[in-house]
Amino acid sequence: MQPEINIVMLGHVDHGKTSITKALSGVWTDTHSEEIKRGITIKIGYADVEIRKCPKCSGTQAFGTKEVCAHCGAKTEVVRKFSILDAPGHETLMTTAIAASSITDGAILVIAANEECPQPQTLEHLMVLEILGIDKIIVVQNKVDVVSPEKAKENYEKIREFLKGTRAENAPIIPMAANYGINVDALLEAIYTNIPVPQRNSKLPLRMYIARSFDVNKPGSELTRLVGAVVGGSIIQGEIAVGDEIEVSPGIIIDPKKGVYERLYTTVTDIRCGGEKVERAGPGGLLAISTLLDPSLAKSDGLVGQFVGKPGTLPQPVNELHLEYELIERADMQMPLLQLGEPMVLSVGTAVSVGVIKNLKKGVATVSLKRPIVAEKGSKAAISRRSGNRWRLGGFGIIK
Secondary structure, X not given: OOOOEEEEEEEOOOOXXXXXXXXXXOOOOOOOHHHHXXXXXXXXXXXXXXXXXXXXXXXXXXEEOOOEOOOOOOEOEEEEEEEEEEOXXXXXXXXXHHHHHOOOXXXXXXXXXXXXXXXXXXXXXXXXXXXXXXXXXXXXXXXXXXXXXXXXXXXXXXXXXXXXXXXXXXXXXXXXXXXXXXXXXXXXXXXXXHOOOXXXXXXXXXXXXXXXXXXXXOOOOOHHHOOOOEEEEEXXXXXXXXXXXXXXXXXXXXXOXXXXXXXXXXXXXXXXXXXXXXXXXXXXXXXXXXXXXXXXXXXXXXXXXXEEEXXXXXXXXXEEEEEEEEEOOOOOOOOOOOOOOOEEEEEEOOEEXXXXXXXXXXXXXXXXXXXXXXXXXXXXXXXXXXXXXXXXXXXEEEEO
16 A cells, blocks of 8 residues: 655654654664764655554544554554655754655644743744645644653643644644653544545656655675665656656756756666555655666765656756745844845755845846756745854745
């Protein structure tokens, strides 16, 4: 069964996003050496979850992830399968969080009960959801086990106040102690109830964002056993099948100074959803596609930000964007008007590119990009601006 939806896990660093992902899926998504060493998520982590329901039990206790009900011993049934994108909480990794949010159908916003609300990235991640128009949101009040009941209630009231006037104002708030698996059933019920499967159109032209890429070959592998590049991400529309010819755009760089790229063309040799091999896949959930591309291209996420489609159907890569922009108000950062020549970082889909403002006119900015991207008219772009020595989320734009 292919996962039907993507849910992004957002929240401040060390509030328990990865622990909640593990409680739901059994998978610890911080697998890179630097992540393990620093104890934070740096790259987008993936995990698939099956929501199972007991046919005999009722209410929250009917939901779980095991084949046998923990309450009555009856055999459970799969009622939903979804993919989790565990996004980084650290403020310097906001572009990765934005990439995760751009391919999601809903979100879990994690807020720890043992810290003041909101923390910097709690605020920024909620702004990302606002910018991208994501309104299927569940809030998890994690770490209630390390505070008193009175402190947990006080924190709950602060969370409610923080959410007022946002897309998450009426979101359910689920108290959890993720490290002990407390209230996992309540979170599963909330996901099943509040984040429905959206309507999909598999007849539209294939569009897929690449969010991760891999060289899966081990050092010293024989040449005859080498496997081509593997790309992971989510299909936004259309379908893909084993044997299909696909185009990867913008492709590989030819002239970095002029921003010239050469598109890549290849064949799909294998598709896997949730670890299962499938012959065909459509929108919803995360998938991995094996190709005949040189595996060195995919090493260390070398193909992240690329757009996948059938040959000849993708928009042209662009080195310049016209954005109808809007700046956001931030209590923790001054937000002056945009200026000609100002550098910025634009995040469109899973693509991230540095740009410089060439022209400003009536709320529309013309931005010259250092790295070309593929973007369709009407797509949203998150704008990060320099504040001191950091890039901070400063606004958003609609591509004209």
